[in-house]
Amino acid sequence: MRFRLALLLLLLASCGPSTGAMPVNIAIIGSPQSLFQQGVRLSPPAQHVRAAAFEGLVALDAGGQVVPALAERWIVTDDGLSYIFRLRDRTWPDGEEITASEIRRLLRESIARLAGTSLGLDLARVDEIRVMTGRVIEVRLSSPMPDFLRLLAQPELGFIKNGTGAGPMALSRDANAPIVRLIALPPEARGQPAQEDWEEIARPLNVEARPARQAVNAFSRGDVDLVLGGSIVDFPLAEVGPLSRGTIQVDPAMGLLGLAIRDDTGLLADPARREALSMAIDRGSLIQPFGLSGWQSSSWIVPPEAFAQPRYPAQRWQNLTLEQRRTTAAARIRAWTIQTGKEARLRVGLPPGPGSDLLFRQLARAWASIGVSIERVAPGEGAQIELRDTVARYSSPLWYLNQFNCALNAGLCSAKADALVRESLEQRDPALREQLLGEAHAALMASEVYIPLGAPVRWSLVRGSIRNYLANQWGLHPLFPLSQPTT
Numbered sequence: 001m002r003f004r005l006a007l008l009l010l011l012l013a014s015c016g017p018s019t020g021a022m023p024v025n026i027a028i029i030g031s032p033q034s035l036f037q038q039g040v041r042l043s044p045p046a047q048h049v050r051a052a053a054f055e056g057l058v059a060l061d062a063g064g065q066v067v068p069a070l071a072e073r074w075i076v077t078d079d080g081l082s083y084i085f086r087l088r089d090r091t092w093p094d095g096e097e098i099t100a101s102e103i104r105r106l107l108r109e110s111i112a113r114l115a116g117t118s119l120g121l122d123l124a125r126v127d128e129i130r131v132m133t134g135r136v137i138e139v140r141l142s143s144p145m146p147d148f149l150r151l152l153a154q155p156e157l158g159f160i161k162n163g164t165g166a167g168p169m170a171l172s173r174d175a176n177a178p179i180v181r182l183i184a185l186p187p188e189a190r191g192q193p194a195q196e197d198w199e200e201i202a203r204p205l206n207v208e209a210r211p212a213r214q215a216v217n218a219f220s221r222g223d224v225d226l227v228l229g230g231s232i233v234d235f236p237l238a239e240v241g242p243l244s245r246g247t248i249q250v251d252p253a254m255g256l257l258g259l260a261i262r263d264d265t266g267l268l269a270d271p272a273r274r275e276a277l278s279m280a281i282d283r284g285s286l287i288q289p290f291g292l293s294g295w296q297s298s299s300w301i302v303p304p305e306a307f308a309q310p311r312y313p314a315q316r317w318q319n320l321t322l323e324q325r326r327t328t329a330a331a332r333i334r335a336w337t338i339q340t341g342k343e344a345r346l347r348v349g350l351p352p353g354p355g356s357d358l359l360f361r362q363l364a365r366a367w368a369s370i371g372v373s374i375e376r377v378a379p380g381e382g383a384q385i386e387l388r389d390t391v392a393r394y395s396s397p398l399w400y401l402n403q404f405n406c407a408l409n410a411g412l413c414s415a416k417a418d419a420l421v422r423e424s425l426e427q428r429d430p431a432l433r434e435q436l437l438g439e440a441h442a443a444l445m446a447s448e449v450y451i452p453l454g455a456p457v458r459w460s461l462v463r464g465s466i467r468n469y470l471a472n473q474w475g476l477h478p479l480f481p482l483s484q485p486t487t
Contacts, residue, residue: 023204024466024482027215029229032178035209040114040156044229044475045209047155052182052205052479054158054165057085057103057137058149062481064472066149070098070159070166072191079428080144087135088191093164100137104129106159107139114156121402122151122393125425143428147394154393155476168480169205180207184483203483212237212353219461226466228477230459231389232257233353235290238459250292251458251471255392256301256403259348259451260411263384267336267344267372274448276329277385280370281363282322283315283453289358290457297454302400302441308430311438330370337371344372349383356387386411391456391475397437398424404444412449417441 028035028045037046051059059069068074071085090098107129114120125148128140141148151157158165168190169182182205188194195201210218212234218224230238238248261274268274283297296303299317304310317325333344348363350356360376367374377383388411392399401421406413420440427433444450458475468481 023206024226025224026205026207026226026228026479026482027210027218027224028207029212029215029227029231029234030209031211032209035178035180035207036173040117040119042156043209045207047476048228048479049171049180049182049207050158051155051476052169053167053171054155054160055167056152056154056157056159057107058153059168059480060150060153060474060476060478062468062470062472062478064470064474064476066153069153069168070103074149080146081141083139083141083148084132085137085139087137089135090166090189090191092161092166094162098166099134100131101134102161103137103159104131106161107137107157110157110159116407118399118402118405118408119151119154119156119393121405121407122399143425143433144430145396147396147399150394169483178208181205182207182479182483184480201485205479205483207479216461219463225463226469226482227461230457230461231355232290232359232457233351233355233387233389235292235457235459236354236358238461239291247462247464249460249462249469249471250294251460251475252294252473253391253456253458253475254303254395254473255456255475256388256390256400256450256452257456258388258453259385260388261385261449261451262411264412266340266342267333267346268384270332270336271446271448273332273336274451276332276370277367277372278448278451279317279325279329280372281366281451281453286359286362286453289362290355292457295454295457298452300441301404301444301450301452302397302437303455306395306397306400307434307438309434311441326369333371346372346374347377347382347384348374349377349379349381349386351379351387359387385451388450389456391458393474397434397441401437401440401444404449412447414440414443414447414449417443417447 028048030043030045034043035045035049037043042050055069057069057071058066061067070087072088074083074085076083087098087100087103092098111123111126114123125141125143125145126139127142130138132138167185169184172181184202186198215227216237219227261268283299286297287295299315304312304314337344350360364374379386390403401417404413406415406418417440420436420443424433424436427436462469466482468484469477
């Protein structure tokens with residue numbers, strides 16, 4: 001154990017390369033200080049760093065699949081209510097043994113800290129955490145959750161003890177720049193068999209967070225090998241980059257891209273008028289100015305395919321043409337303007353970026369066709385409608401519904417939908433559980449709390465020298481595999 005502690009301290013103290021391999025230089029899109037964000041609401045740069053240096057029971061591999069981390073293996077009981085994990089024979093950076101009792105305490109604390117977040121709602125089915133032996137821990141659920149392991153693999157559930165974590169990478173910070181250096185711990189420090197040529201094959205990582213334009217320019221100059229964390233807001237920047245020196249990789253992401261309604265007064269007071277705004281959008285052509293092929297549009301909050309048995313058609317208003325939808329929507333808006341004598345005008349919150357510029361123009365054109373004009377404001381600056389762009393943590397309808405829980409205070413919501421979701425958490429029959437979730441979705445749609453557009457967009461710039469990068473539907477790209485030989 002003392003050998004491992006000494007090894008880790010040596011890695012942390014090193015400012016230059018500590019392996020024989022060339023480093024990988026990575027830029028994650030975000031503000032420079034977002035890389036060091038703490039707490040339970042992590043930015044994408046902080047999520048990537050947390051996952052690399054603070055391991056949980058399980059982790060995600062390059063393809064987004066759940067793999068062992070501090071737990072070397074696990075079993076799930078036939079009823080889906082009990083997850084039993086056997087821990088690796090490992091130590092914390094201070095040399096103390098990692099025990100089941102300590103993991104139980106840290107997991108309980110993590111779940112408690114996440115209260116009031118959507119991830120906290122996702123973990124609501126955790127009923128009990130028990131120590132079975134010194135290296136075996138059991139997590140019991142109130143009802144089955146097939147996606148539970150994926151939840152445990154989220155970066156926010158990586159364990160922190162006295163400000164440090166148990167890898168799989170050692171972290172040090174550049175004193176003169178907002179850069180993190182990550183060095184993969186040797187296998188024996190991770191509870192695995194030693195590998196003789198480790199220093200020759202493992203590549204150190206230099207990670208920084210940069211605004212999108214700076215990150216793309218750095219890639220163009222060859223200063224960075226990989227850009228992560230791109231979204232629809234900055235996608236046009238990727239298109240104009242020098243593709244001969246790298247490749248755009250677009251994740252097949254799942255989640256929410258749409259407009260959250262934050263005001264239910266005036267024009268937005270009536271769900272029928274909120275629906276009118278949604279009806280007026282031509283989702284099929286919305287993405288055309290971006291030159292992005294394969295994008296999945298949606299007019300539902302929960303994609304139909306998220307249910308085992310689709311409960312509604314692929315798109316709403318499928319029996320109406322776009323012209324018919326806009327005629328109906330315009331009549332509803334016109335009736336309000338005649339009744340109130342007011343102009344139909346809305347403030348729309350969009351973050352800065354060329355993608356937001358394109359999106360605003362598309363929305364302005366669509367809503368002008370039904371008599372609504374819009375003004376662009378920054379998010380949080382009095383917007384009545386704001387862009388929501390979030391990648392799903394797991395594929396169940398529950399994830400989508402939890403994003404609109406009234407407790408989050410993230411926009412309009414439905415108390416009826418929340419009650420149905422809570423009821424589903426106690427239901428052990430899969431068919432009845434899905435029925436309740438379907439009813440909750442119907443309640444949200446009837447309340448018109450959100451204007452869906454489609455799947456979120458996540459992109460990266462990947463140089464040919466990068467190993468073990470894979471596009472995946474979760475929009476997270478673990479850093480540890482990037483340090484490893486090609487598998």
